[in-house]
Amino acid sequence: MPGSAYSPGHTVLAVTVPALDAFVRARTAHYDASFVSADPAFVHAHVTVLAPWVPRPSAADLATIGRIAAAHPAFALRLARIEAFPDGVLHLRPEPDAPLRALTAAVTAAFPDHPPYGGRYPHVDPHLTLDRHDESATPPVTRTWLHKQLADVLPVSLTVERLELQWWANHDCRVLANWPLGREVVR
DSSP states (O other): OOOSSOOOOEEEEEEEOGGGHHHHHHHHHHHHGGGSOOOTTOOSOEEEEESSOOSSOOHHHHHHHHHHHHHSOOEEEEEEEEEEOTTOEEEEEEESOHHHHHHHHHHHHHOTTSOGGGGOOSSOOOOEEEEEOBTTSSSOBOHHHHHHHTTTTOSEEEEEOEEEEEEEOTTOOEEEEEEETTSOOOO
16 A cells, blocks of 8 residues: 655556455555545556556557567456465455466566566565555454455456556556557557
């Protein structure tokens, strides 16, 4: 979740999950409303493919992402299991995760100077962040609480057909570009 500190901004290559956007948008607003986007196309709920990516992508960078997206077919995804990372991040595990791992591997191979999460983690698992475990919060933020909050939404099944480039910054979250999966875009 975004913090309350100023962010100079960063790019995120993401797969969006509109069915969970109302919840993730509300939790984002709870922690830092400056990260709630005014862009109607922006979906807060996402699975990161690569972040941070190139801060100011060139036309060649964008074309490379377009070719990568075209080389990967659309795929079905299901999000049902709420899990926790050791640092307390509560998230949904996408199933299957192989198509997401393949997208991340392809983008990382094309842009080796931009490892996932800046190289902070030796192993990266695809996930959709929901919140952070905090039993001192009111109400306590736990897996049980999340299950209750999302009981009418989970499981989420969707067909992922696009890769999106988002910009995340205080008062400036927006969609920069997107590419269809599995087909070349002719411009």
